[in-house]
Amino acid sequence: MSPSYSISDLARELDITTRAIRFYEEQGLLSPERRxxxxxxxxxxxxxxxxxxRGKRIGxxxxxxxxxxxxxxxxxxxxxxxxxxxxxLAERRAQLEQQMLDIQQMQLELDTAEERCRAALEETLKKQSIN
Structure with missing residues (x-):
């Protein structure tokens, strides 16, 4: 006979809420027997x-x-x-690699914007100290 589990057994064993299990059941992902x-x-x-x-953790x-x-x-x-x-998994990996490239590009743009702001601020302070 194959093992059976109550909703609380599964929740405790997998460290999730019974509400989450019921949600997945409502979505048609689980089909428990009813007694x-x-x-x-x-x-x-x-x-x-x-x-x-596992799927949820990897997106x-x-x-x-x-x-x-x-x-x-x-x-x-x-x-x-x-x-x-x-x-x-290959699709997800490709998406993540693209996101990493996008983040790196955004970081470069942030660095450039920050450098320009600091230079403009420094220039403004120099003009103020001269006057």
Whole structure:
């Protein structure tokens, strides 16, 4: 029998709130079994939740997480899911590299603006001290 988890078990184990888990459920990313009012999460739900949290940390959208979860197929060795994940990781890395270049360019522009302001301020102070 595969392991099952209550919402509080998952929240405690993964260090997130039960509200966050319910949100992901509302978004269709998790589908726990119901026993009356109680939610029973499977091992697959736990894996999906870990994937969501990892995806969130590296900047994936919920739609991207949903896509990756939908590709989960342990019978096929998750080959399609893993290949898709590698592609998304490469895309994310390229985005981050572009953002780093953009930040470096902005820093250069800030340095230039700061130098001009300091030079103008120095010039203004010199004129004032002469008069």
């Amino acid at each position: 009356g009012q109680e939610r029973i999460y499977s091992g697959k739900d736990k894996v999906a939740l870990k994937l969501i949290l 994936f959208s919920l739609a991207e997480c949903r896509e990756l979860i939908g590709l989960y197929d342990p019978t096929a060795g998750n080959q399609k899911q893993l290949n898709t994940m590698l592609g998304k």
